Amino acid sequence: MSNYIGKPLSRVDGVAKVTGKAKYAAEFDAPDLTYGYVVSSTITKGRITHIETSEALSLPGVLSVITHENRPKIAWLDMSYKDQDAPPGSPFRPLRDNKISYSGQPIALVVAETFELARYAASLIRVDYREAPHETNLDTNLHRARKPKSGLASLLKPPPPKPRGNFDEVYAASPAKVEGRYSHSPEHHNPMEMFASTVVYEKDGKLTIYDKTQGAQNSQLYVTQAFNMSFSDVRVISPFVGGAFGSGLRPQYQLFLAVMAARELKRSVRVTLTRQQMFTFGHRPATIQNIALGADSNGKINAIYHDAVGETSQFEDYTEIVPTWSPMIYPAENVTLDYKIVPLDVFTPLDMRAPGGVTGVPAIETAIDEMAYELGIDPLELRLINYSDRNMAEDKPFSSKELRECFRQGAERFGWAKRNPKPGSMRDGHNLIGWGMSTGMWEANQMPARAEAVLTVNGKLRVTSATADIGTGTYTIMTQIAADTLGMPMEDVLFKLGDSDMPLAPIEGGSWTAATVGSAVKVVCEELGRKLFKLAQKIPGSPLAKAKWDDVEFVDKHIRLKQNPAAAVSLQQAVDQNGGAAVWQKSTSLPAMMKQKNYSRAAHSAVFVEVMVDEDLGTIRVTRAVSAIAGGKILNPKTARSQIIGGMVWGISKALEEESVMDHTIGRFMNHSLAEYHVPVNADIHDLDVIFVEEHDDIVNPLGVKGLGEIGIVGMPAAIANAVFHATGKRIRELPITLDKIL
Structure with missing residues (x-):
């Protein structure tokens, strides 16, 4: 029975956003955090003949200036830089060599103890180029x-x-x-939030990355491939995105540079692009x-x-x-x-x-x-x-x-x-x-997606999927779907997203998230409901003992007979029947391709x-x-x-x-x-x-x-x-x- 779907409800994440509790990629802190500032090319095409970094490095508090000359080894194969939205061709590799392919290309990263120091040090770097003729005019x-x-x-x-x-x-x-x-x-997209990555370097070399992205798992895929790391060593988190409109579908170069610096210095690093640098990709x-x-x-x-x-x-x-x-x-x-x-x-x-x-x-x-x-x-x-x-x-x-x-x-x-x-x-x-x-x-x-649903021992529903919410209301509609499917009040339902550790979801784009992740949420809650129904039937003297699945409905935190609403078992009673443990389900939703x-x-x-x-x-x-x-x-x-x-x-x-x-x-x-x-x-x-x-x-x-x-x-x-x-x-x-x- 539907109580929430189709209703004009306010966003469940609205209060967090208007009170400042919602944290974005550049707002997560870490002990001994350092700051990276990107140096951009001033020519459109050619090669770097010399890059002078000594004056920047002489400043107290400047930790490193990474260029194509001293960067760590990086993967060479094109496939190592592919992501879920990559077109055919050879993806861009920041600091790969001295070649300049477009104006504003990142050519160095200055890392310092403060953002202001990194920015100032970047202004001291001197670059000599050998320019080549360029073509940027489509019409001609x-x-x-x-x-x-x-x-x-x-x-x-x-x-x-x-x-x-x-x-x-x-x-x-x-x-x-x-x-x-x-x-x-x-x-250009020009979202309010600039692109940023906060890479937290753990003692064992693992990375926790707070990234501005429309797909945490896409950023994880990119990092693990480019730096030859295992998926278990890289976790990407992106609970809120301050607008993206497609610009976050592909990992942007600040992510690559922040990861490179963190691994090289064995320190946590944050790299944030300026508004001007937001015009240097896509x-x-x-x-x-x-x-x-x-x-x-x-x-x-x-x-x-x-x-x-x-x-x-x-x-x-x-x-x-x-x-x-x-x-x-x-x-x-x-x-x-x-x-x-x-x-x-x-x-x-x-x-x-x-x-x-x-x-x-x-x-x-x-x-x-x-x-x-x-x-x-x-x-x-x-x-x-x-x-x-x-x-x-x-x-x-x-x-x-x-x-x-x-x-x-x-x-x-x-x-x-x-x-x-x-x-x-x-x-x-x-x-x-x-x-x-x-x-x-x-x-x-509609794309394939997975979701996980857990009814806790205190009768609260927790649903997760690794999708994103770029301001479209994903948190809210997924909460509505879950609440309706299991007949629960929305205040007892928590939907979480934006974490690569969560069940698989595609990048959030193409207007497919409601259909894709929404279907996964509906499926997982229905399958969790079947488990709860079976537990309810095992309760001594259960009024549902002889009922079939099609005979029942989930309403007001109860499983009840459609023909006799008084014959009901509460969801709390059902989970209590599980031996003191939460009831858990993970499910996959696939497009009905034969039907479509x-x-x-x-x-x-x-x-x-x-x-x-x-x-x-x-x-x-x-x-x-x-x-x-x-x-x-x-x-x-x-x-x-x-x-x-x-x-x-x-x-x-x-x-x-x-x-x-x-x-x-x-x-x-x-x-x-x-x-x-x-x-x-x-x-x-x-x-x-x-x-x-x-x-x-x-x-x-x-x-x-x-x-x-x-x-x-x-x-x-x-x-x-x-x-x-x-x-x-x-x-x-x-x-x-x-x-x-x-x-």
């Missing part, structure tokens, strides 16, 4: 685009499907055509797309061409799913897709909230809006004309798809029917008003946006927006709404503000601070509304949930761009839409 290197190398990563990021039908012929004959080039600049790659659409006179899309070219590093082939979203949303019979990458002298890009989706979906959704104007059909009506219950990229039906209802409820809430379709026709004083809309889509995946294989699984959204554009200054405000979400069963409407609102805010940011600006002459990102890398502030955010459309899905996973971390952002940029066109008559295909492009 498109002629070097090539297909990505294949690897294990292609299982999660498959290449576009092969061409279907005859695009060229059908497009040429189509009465309505649209084509355009769509692009966006690089972007980013959403600059991407250029070309789209051509053909439609008949009734608005049916009959031909789609969509290609994309993204940047990657010289040493790894980072890829995203970009053009494939087009046939996933629109069921054209004639489709040609292509995706290529250009290796540049930058660090390997990194998954960033809705990777590929928030690149590909805005492009196709802007093109669809252009087609609506070409045909003189309302943009919402055009999407309904081309509605499909099949994912044509896979040629499978969706396990569930309530997008049509998203369109209806979202349009009604927004007031879409009152829209004057003519661009520039709606205004308020000197402000032009525009209304735009978009479809959103994100895959609903014939279906495509995804969350969907319909986004409606109003903008006001100052016709004199070109400034844009998103004055209101409505997102209608079909995301399966909503476990907690309060935390779920926060996820969607966060995605909507980021969608505004992506559409209007965010870009990492590189000076290609020197190959360096120039706006590497929160003063110059623009993200929305409170004054930028106005009326944001979220609707959760009821959606039942018993195929997607045992809980019927679909992840919400990314569906909130994918539809926003196009809805904003389309609204800007409606307001101004200017079609901007390059994000972000800054005022210079409007003027």
Whole structure:
């Protein structure tokens, strides 16, 4: 019987976060802790010819300066540096040699008794380089685009499907055509918490590591491989993460450097990156797309061409799913897709909230809006004309798809029917008003995971899994699932995560954690419940002695007969029957692949946006927006709404503000601070509304949930761009839409 699932409950970790009790990677202390400060390269490509460290080493309290010249031996094989999210190629190895592959590359680590001393000593290091020509501009290197190398990563990021039908012929004959080039600049994650690793060196050489990561076991895997250590000698703990958005999916270089220093000095070491150094690893790659659409006179899309070219590093082939979203949303019979990458002298890009989706979906959704104007059909009506219950990229039906209802409820809430379709026709004083809309889509995946559940001798439930909570509410929804499954009050349930010693869980990303770890929590609590039921039956005179499992339910800390609630045994009585010991269970949850294989699984959204554009200054405000979400069963409407609102805010940011600006002459990102890398502030955010459309899905996973971390952002940029066109008559295909492009 459900008491908590579906209820808008406050976060169980909320008090710890607002009172400062929640501790992050750089806040854990250790006896005799030392501090490391990273020295970054000042060139983009070339070699170090000399590095002078004597002045830094002469300072009292400076313990070591580690460079490529004096570093300990490190593993040589590529596989030693692979992690759960590594793309094909040769992963970066800090301090491997004197070669410089990108601007800001770590070239030394200063370790001192205080952070301030380490930072000052780092400023005294002198480096001579032999520079080499570099290439960092995607636009001027498109002629070097090539297909990505294949690897294990292609299982999660498959290449576009092969061409279907005859695009060229059908497009040429189509009465309505649209084509355009769509692009966006690089972007950086910029979470509030900087990357840090506190490595505690134990007397026996074992390491306890407090790391900022979206997967404690992923960091453990990386450290044990790179330093040839056993898993039993490395424990990684990460109970709280101050934002990550994908930047914590891969171990970052401060972890490697902190471990190296701790093992070399046999001391505990903390390495924290600066905000500027947060721009020296991973980013959403600059991407250029070309789209051509053909439609008949009734608005049916009959031909789609969509290609994309993204940047990657010289040493790894980072890829995203970009053009494939087009046939996933629109069921054209004639489709040609292509995706290529250009290796540049930058660090390997990194998954960033809705990777590929928030690149590909805005492009196709802007093109669809252009087609609506070409045909003189309302943009919402055009999407309904081309509605499909099949994912044509896979040629499978969706396990569930309530997008049509998203369109209806979202349009009604927004007031879409009152829209004057003519661009520039709606205004308020000197402000032009525009209304735009978009479809959103994100895959609903489930991964294998394990969980452990223990009912203690005092009747409290403890559940653990080595997942992460990057601020999404994982602690809370897992507590809800466990409490509901065993009919217990939430205050008697403690869910713990973020420790590599806990049961196996994948990195927290891809919007799959609720489905993946939630399913594991449900399974382990059900199996623990079976053990408790058997113990309850053994109690002398038990009213459940002859009952079957299907006859009972767990309610109010009791196991009781469904047909006779008075016939019950308390959970405390059941655990008392276990001879004074807690009742323990560890279980594995696997995707029901045979059940899922014939279906495509995804969350969907319909986004409606109003903008006001100052016709004199070109400034844009998103004055209101409505997102209608079909995301399966909503476990907690309060935390779920926060996820969607966060995605909507980021969608505004992506559409209007965010870009990492590189000076290609020197190959360096120039706006590497929160003063110059623009993200929305409170004054930028106005009326944001979220609707959760009821959606039942018993195929997607045992809980019927679909992840919400990314569906909130994918539809926003196009809805904003389309609204800007409606307001101004200017079609901007390059994000972000800054005022210079409007003027």
